[in-house]
Amino acid sequence: MDLARNVPAAGDQIPSLAAYEPEHINELLAGLAQVDQALGQPVPKKRMNGGIVGIEVPAERLLDAARIMRDTLGFEMLTCVSGADMVDHLESLYHLRSISHNWLLQVRVKLPSANAEVDSLVGLYPAANWLERETFDMYGIVYRGHPDLRRILLDDEFNGYPLLKSFHPTPLTVHDRATTQTSGERAVSGEQQRGMERITPKHLGQGDEERVHPGKLTFGSAAVYLTTGQGVEDVSEHGFVTEQDTESGGTGKPQRG
């Protein structure tokens, strides 16, 4: 297997606090000029808190950039692969460590939401195997060339990618007996008997533990919602019964995806 070279030995002096110093980071920024050169265009760079440098690489050039980072700049370790759903696009993020230089680099790759595909780094960093599988599992990002791209944490038959912002098959908080406020003056108690939902008119401010709407925590701000009715969403989209539904004989059963 083609592995990284230059393993730091036990006796090597490691610059520790120096890792956060500007000159130390300048060294890395200077080194990243090689990535600019190889890609033929300057990659956007930024300094982040905690002595981290963040760069952004076009998706189709990721492999070239990663090869330079490993072989020339000395990033021996791919620590973390994360995905992020920025609503209009997806992102695949890589955190690389250089132990010999004590650098930490964040590489961002922007991908379209519709057809998110990027080259896999398994060939360069074996650690990418499970990390990329997890990102695929949660976001549906396809890593081209991955030897074993299938779900890892979720069930194989699971439908959907749960960390996408659009993923809401069921309300996040479902309590059968919870009281759900459906309008400014009316609340539904969730007790179900033979498919019927019992409607309980509630006075404003009655009961401290009333949930304004399922799926969002209400803490202290619930009081604001209760008096003004602001922020109360249409509960029917969460699968709960509304007034109209009940009058026309709705079952009020939460629909599970």
Add this chain to the structure above:
Amino acid sequence: MANDVSAPLTTEFAGLRSEEMILNLGPQHPSTHGVLRLVLVLDGETVIQCTPIIGYLHRGMEKIFENRPYMAGPRYIDNADYLSPMLNETCYAGAVEQLMDIEPPRRAQYLRLIVGELERIASHLVAVGTYGLDLGASTPVLWCFRDREQILDMFEAVSGHRFTHNYMRVGGVLYDLPKGWIQTCEKFLDNFEKVSLPELHELLTGNEIFEARTQGVGYIDPQQALAYALTGPVARASGVNFDLRVNRPYGAYREIAVRTQIRQDGDCFGRYRVRMDEMAESVRLCRVALANLPGGSITTRSPIALRPPRGETYYAVESARGEESIYMISDGSEYPYRAKLRGPSFVNLQILPELLRGSKIGDVIAILGSIDIVLGDVDR
């Protein structure tokens, strides 16, 4: 190739063909330390292939973070690596602090170091004790849990909870040390260093059976360790000089120097020895921190509804098992937009199929136990 069953045999056993056997280990198996399932393909006693199946304990922690305010995060991250909740909380609180660019008071940082190092001792005690149990030594686990109980009692005194402490806050810690806690802690440290740790060494380190089961088993070379992004005692036992408390010191580690415990063995015994050495080192760190414990407040004044500015950050701490880190994006609201948790056990477990290939079935548990995974951290 010995494992190639299709190759014609030329010995006197030519008529006999060995058949591959599939052995399903787990998910309900006491030696997998949780709900890990290994599908092993065996050729006689030799493991040809191993497929770990994980996810039985997946709770969608990252999605939970996105739907809870920042304030509620430390409580949920307790359950990720449930043997070292204090260190998890330090990670979460530190990530939000780095996002908001605030620095907790010195006393809070020292308190974090003390409880963090105690947690490291507690976690390593479980690792070493149950490892002995895996290999047939049933006394160490009892003695380890006896000592760990004292640490949990101290945690209960300081945070109110034995296990899921919910002690860290963004910008500091929740409570100051109660009266007499320092004396209790010093008494524990003395007793642990002078009595318990040597006892444990006596039981395991020189034990002939234990050595035979662990020495030369499950060798990881340093290049492999880096390629598979191994961190923590697993990497340090292979000679990788990497400890976040030293390489990228955070919190009070910027003032209290840590001696990285490294061994060149690379086998199961080396990993066990690194854990033992780290416990001794943690005792020393606790003593130094207690002796230099600064006064002052234990938390910065921060609003209950935290709204970190828009931005992203990556914060890593040295957990008992390696690098535990959070990648966090804030959109300026009370909820994290994204909080990715990198569990050290998840990444360390990845090398298991590589290690098990070609080893004997009897070594499977010895190798798995030496990596010291926590399934709550693997599945998150």
